[in-house]
């Protein structure tokens with residue numbers, strides 16, 4: 159798993175609530191059996207018109223958001239379908255960090271599996287970030303996970319909360335499955351206690 | 361003897377499945393049943409192969425193709441080559457890893473959340489996961505059932521466990537009785553409208569109260585199914601005699617069924633147990649519901665009007681409402697019953713079970729689908745389709761002008777050819793009215809099966825409480 163330690167990048171703002179995963183990656187792109195290459199389809203129906211041309215009004219098509227790697231959005235981001243493709247698309251497009259008031263639980267978990275840091279901030283602070291971006295098109299943030307701080311290139315400093323049990327594996331970029339497999343004895347003991355036949359593992 | 365503190369049902373299930381807990385790490389919980397479908401699993405199997413890992417408990421893993429499958433002739437190959445590849449990939453993965461697959465030629469094929477309960481795989485007290493958010497459906501049996509991402513699918517395949525942070529608990533009690541014409545679909549839409557699409561976030565919701573206890577298993581599944589639309593991690597309903605009778609005799613229930621029942625009786629929340637959050641509703645305040653917007657919380661009563669964005673107090677709600685009304689092509693103040701529909705879809709893991717089909721058929725019987733409307737019924741599984749045909753429901757639908765299809769997700773998300781054209785308006789018994797959900801530019805109104813059936817006949821929404829047959 160890709161670790162997240164710190165990241166400096168351009169901020170893009172999508173000031174909408176309830177951005178669901180059907181919008182982040184529409185269903186027609188879920189048929190692929192690969193894990194890569196989803197960035198080109200990110201927000202597809204919002205980004206492109208029927209002819210495949212950019213919709214100029216969509217936030218990520220605007221020049222000041224080109225090359226952004228930190229996405230600031232409204233509340234309940236990533237709601238709806240469990241599709242991890244949504245995070246794959248965001249990451250493949252170049253986003254390393256999302257900042258929103260809240261997330262759906264599944265989307266939030268999926269971020270951690272892909273080296274994307276989802277930060278929760280209160281509404282006032284989110285609006286503060288949105289205002290700064292409005293006033294400064296090239297507004298950048300530096301996000302540091304270990305110290306749980308966000309620093310703006312204009313000197314703005316924000317601290318954020320994150321559950322230490324989620325933070326640590328992301329910092330270390332550990333392979334989750336490998337970590338769990340170290341508990342093999344515990345899993346086997348559980349299975350035996352619940353009268354399950356032993357598993358012959360390679 | 362010191363008696364133990366009263367516990368919630370969720371806490372009991374959690375404790376029973378705890379494999380390991382150490383400071384600074386998420387808890388490791390055991391997974392009893394893992395359901396798999398074609399869309400969210402290929403990358404997980406590929407991950408196993410790359411790391412040279414096997415499936416730890418293939419016997420606790422069950423797969424079926426549902427999202428991509430055509431609902432027309434099953435004997436023909438799937439026309440879309442990428443859909444076909446995904447279904448074939450599932451087939452090959454199941455073969456390679458020794459997983460039971462209910463394939464397209466099986467009567468047991470169907471929407472994964474429909475076939476789990478139907479086969480008796482879903483049982484009280486279990487932990488159940490699937491790479492699909494509507495796994496919450498299975499909570500109707502008193503199982504902790506939740507949707508996961510593909511990385512987690514891989515994790516469960518490899519280890520039969522999952523690291524999890526313990527969610528909080530939220531009791532939603534519904535007192536009283538639902539009025540005639542009001543279904544469990546209306547109840548859950550109403551609840552989501554009240555607590556919003558993020559109201560359950562971080563919580564496992566337990567539904568309780570008289571209105572819930574009165575529901576059949578299929579109606580309870582509709583409630584738990586849409587817990588995810590309220591943002592909840594999972595939904596739960598305590599098992600009772602209705603649950604046990606539903607399960608009795610099903611293919612995969614424990615052999616010593618009476619002993620299992622005794623165990624299941626211990627599950628319900630203890631008297632005096634405390635939830636992190638609690639809210640009570642009254643069933644008799646609830647009318648049939650229709651969504652008017654682009655998320656399931658944007659919902660109102662059938663006898664109300666399309667709201668005005670300025671009716672909402674918070675700025676983000678006003679913005680969302682304005683954008684939704686524009687997308688939906690609706691004017692504030694329009695009575696909901698004046699909204700015309702082009703399409704009707706009866707199906708999905710929310711409302712495609714036999715009782716849903718019976719209910720819809722009862723409103724359709726002897727009538728004709730409105731000439732402007734294109735209507736279809738997609739049963740949730742091959743078994744439901746067969747049973748409906750034995751009861752003659754297919755004839756009722758077909759004579760009225762409905763399409764009668766093979767089982768699958770179909771127009772709930774339109775990954776197969778069943779889609780709305782841009783701008784088409786649909787009365788749908790599914791669970792999501794997101795922009796483009798049923799096809800690019802599609803306009804979805806979520807309703808109960810009876811409301812959908814009535815709209816198919818009238819060509820617009822109707823208050824089914826005013827139909828002659830509903831008056832008693």
Ligand code: SF4
Pocket residue numbers: 426427471472473492494708709710768769772773790791
């Ligand atoms: S019927 Fe719809 S909501 Fe249910 S599993 Fe299929 S696509 Fe998902």
